[in-house]
Amino acid sequence: MTRVLIVNSSPNPDSSVSRALTEHFAKTWQDAHPNAEIVSRDVGLAPLPHIDQDTIGAYYTPEDARSEEQKELLALSDSIVEEALSADVIVIGSPMHNFGITSGLKAWIDHVARVGLTFSYTENGPVGHLGGRKVYVLTTRGGAYSNGAPAATMDHQEPYLRTALGFVGLDDVNFIHAEGMAGGTGGQDRAVVLIEQAISENLAVAA
Numbered sequence: 001m002t003r004v005l006i007v008n009s010s011p012n013p014d015s016s017v018s019r020a021l022t023e024h025f026a027k028t029w030q031d032a033h034p035n036a037e038i039v040s041r042d043v044g045l046a047p048l049p050h051i052d053q054d055t056i057g058a059y060y061t062p063e064d065a066r067s068e069e070q071k072e073l074l075a076l077s078d079s080i081v082e083e084a085l086s087a088d089v090i091v092i093g094s095p096m097h098n099f100g101i102t103s104g105l106k107a108w109i110d111h112v113a114r115v116g117l118t119f120s121y122t123e124n125g126p127v128g129h130l131g132g133r134k135v136y137v138l139t140t141r142g143g144a145y146s147n148g149a150p151a152a153t154m155d156h157q158e159p160y161l162r163t164a165l166g167f168v169g170l171d172d173v174n175f176i177h178a179e180g181m182a183g184g185t186g187g188q189d190r191a192v193v194l195i196e197q198a199i200s201e202n203l204a205v206a207a
């Protein structure tokens, strides 16, 4: 059985394109893997709090030295990390906001990147601990930034996510972009096809 964690990060409750894409992913995956368990976390409609200085202090306090208050402060982050750890596949719906990710997704990453838990500093530099999971990032963008588009250098979404996810060990990351949404639904239609292709390719590799 595979467990798929879907992380949505659009603040749009009614007509979110990225949420439609993650729903299509979940349904197509479930059809291909009837025993799969789908778990959802919506950090767009139910944003996580920004990490404050007390929480950061608790992150950097060794586990056996943490006060009861610090343990309580870490409970939410612990549960977010546990969701990621217990998933085999992570699917992230990521609208582009101001050339990067939404603030909701940034807060999720700030709760996932935990020193000593999801990454460690070693003699050989930082090492991430969430490896072995496949990640699909389904982006939505008003403009176009991929495949050598003139605005490619303005894309701080894919490069940032590759770095931040790679830092915690998530280095098997597949991006599917729904681009040019300001000009119509063609980009969404192409993304739907790419999602179906990615899931059937994954099925063929696993077989």
Ligand SMILES: Cc1cc2nc3c(=O)[nH]c(=O)nc-3n(C[C@H](O)[C@H](O)[C@H](O)COP(=O)(O)O)c2cc1C
Pocket: 010, 011, 012, 015, 016, 017, 018, 019, 094, 095, 096, 097, 098, 099, 100, 140, 141, 142, 143, 144, 181
């Ligand atoms: C606050 C805000 C900022 C945006 N910034 C960008 C941007 O920098 N570049 C871009 O191409 N589209 C931008 N867009 C357009 C969205 O990426 C696009 O509408 C996308 O489909 C939103 O995904 P969603 O429908 O899942 O929320 C922005 C939209 C909003 C609401």
